[in-house]
Amino acid sequence: MPVWLRGGIGPIQPEVLAQGSGEPEAREITWVYTPDADLPREAFFAGENENCDEMFIGRTVVDGDMIPGMIVPNTGQLIFSNKGVITTTDEKQVLCGVVMKWMICQPTQIHHKAVIGGRLADGQSIYIGMATINGKVLIGHVDPSKDHKLFVPYEGRQESTRNYKILIAGISGYGFRPDLYDPSALSYAPNDMPSAPQAPHWHHPQDFPPVGPGQLPPGPPGNVEMHNGGYFWVNNSTFSNVPMHAVRGGTDSDGSEIFVGRAFVGGDWCPAKIVPARGEAYVAFDSQEHVVTNYDVLCEQRFQWVPAYGGQVPPNAVCGGQTSDGERLYIGRAYHEGSSTVGKVHPSHNCLYIPYGGEELKFDSYEILVRM
Known part of the structure; x- marks a missing residue:
């Protein structure tokens, strides 16, 4: 071993x-x-x-x-x-x-x-x-x-x-500070922002199949789900901590590392923050923070965090899930009470939601994860 x-x-x-x-x-x-x-x-x-x-x-x-x-x-x-x-x-x-x-x-x-x-x-x-x-x-x-x-x-x-x-x-820095945020520094014009990519990122057509009440979503093929965009999802049943190539999302207020994930909650596939030190992931959904133990981890390191606001989604943003009515959700993060933490960018709500302290918290300014 x-x-x-x-x-x-x-x-x-x-x-x-x-x-x-x-x-x-x-x-x-x-x-x-x-x-x-x-x-x-x-x-x-x-x-x-x-x-x-x-x-x-x-x-x-x-x-x-x-x-x-x-x-x-x-x-x-x-x-x-x-x-x-x-x-x-x-x-x-x-x-x-x-x-x-x-x-x-x-x-x-x-x-x-x-x-x-x-x-x-x-x-x-x-x-x-x-x-x-x-x-x-x-x-x-x-x-x-x-x-x-x-x-x-x-x-x-x-x-x-x-x-x-x-x-x-090649090591990238982490940590978004809204007090240092300057919308004029965006590399794209706000009016040019699409609500969602025109072509889906998902390599497998059954990434998000319909799931009935009380049913668990099917796991990705072979527990490792590959995508054309240079990233892949790994189900947490295949490892004890996080995979070698897991994407780091930030640091929690207690100093624990946070990684990017997704989980199935309330009929939605949602971006999640994963804290390996606790063996749990957290999802912002329906005004609450939900703790989950069955989740997928985003892997590969060809990503960067890009400042955004108001639900904007830059080109090549990483889709981390979708709602029950088909709207795509994207991976974002914000700084709150000493924690640079991962959440979901909900374009139709014009904001980022993060799970923190038992609540779903809303942020107008945030960073969004983008494929390089």
Whole structure:
């Protein structure tokens, strides 16, 4: 059973691979302990080598250093170089996430969003780099203390280069503050706003089939429902916390993370705020906050929050549900009493509703979730 770990690492202990330690970094970056050849399905796809084999990234501990390297295709072994020695091992953590990319590196500095791949015993952070040497695509570690060079295993020996790409994390900020809201900053004209997209986002025609009184809505096909727009819904029966690619919606007043979801309440499919720390989701409906335990989670990270007001729906807004009479509801959020929380944009009501403190609260100004 893989052990899920946060992106950060602290002082290295011998058991660090199995238990993990240190301060958390971005939730989008996760290291999974995987001592076998079957990699997690969330493993970050780092590209293809010269033989068109898929490449993945791992790290391990040796002599007090935590060193990243490349996972050998087909074997699942991690190969890395450290202090001039090339080593392979099955004991490794696998890098997981989707919001990362390779960027050409400046040879004299480390990008401020570079992914920390490990740490030396003296506390020096090292990073993940990729280079092509004599036609071979190689992954290794970047050591800022050694002239910002990339060190890679090559044909049984360690090679170094300053001509490489470094792995960058693409992390977006969260948190809407209405006191800072300026309608003039909208990237679209208010009069240009459609009430709903002309073409439906839903990939499956039976996304919202009629449901009679007392009946439960059918689950999505295979518990994972894919869409053409770069996002998908996962039913919460398939996981114990939230999926790796869940879309974060904000932070509750008690500091708990909030994620974007949807649930079936009172005949409507409604956007929901999911609080994994409580194992519950919350829906604003019929002037009340409803607690639900059966819900879908919105996944993927190709989204941004766009300021809006008065029920406006910008192009490419994410549809999170629909009412019993067929009106589409969209995913929005607002800041209230220390909580940046998720709710439903109801276009015909010209507002956003959020579930909070046992009530359904109305906001004229809000942010709406939009596909990038």
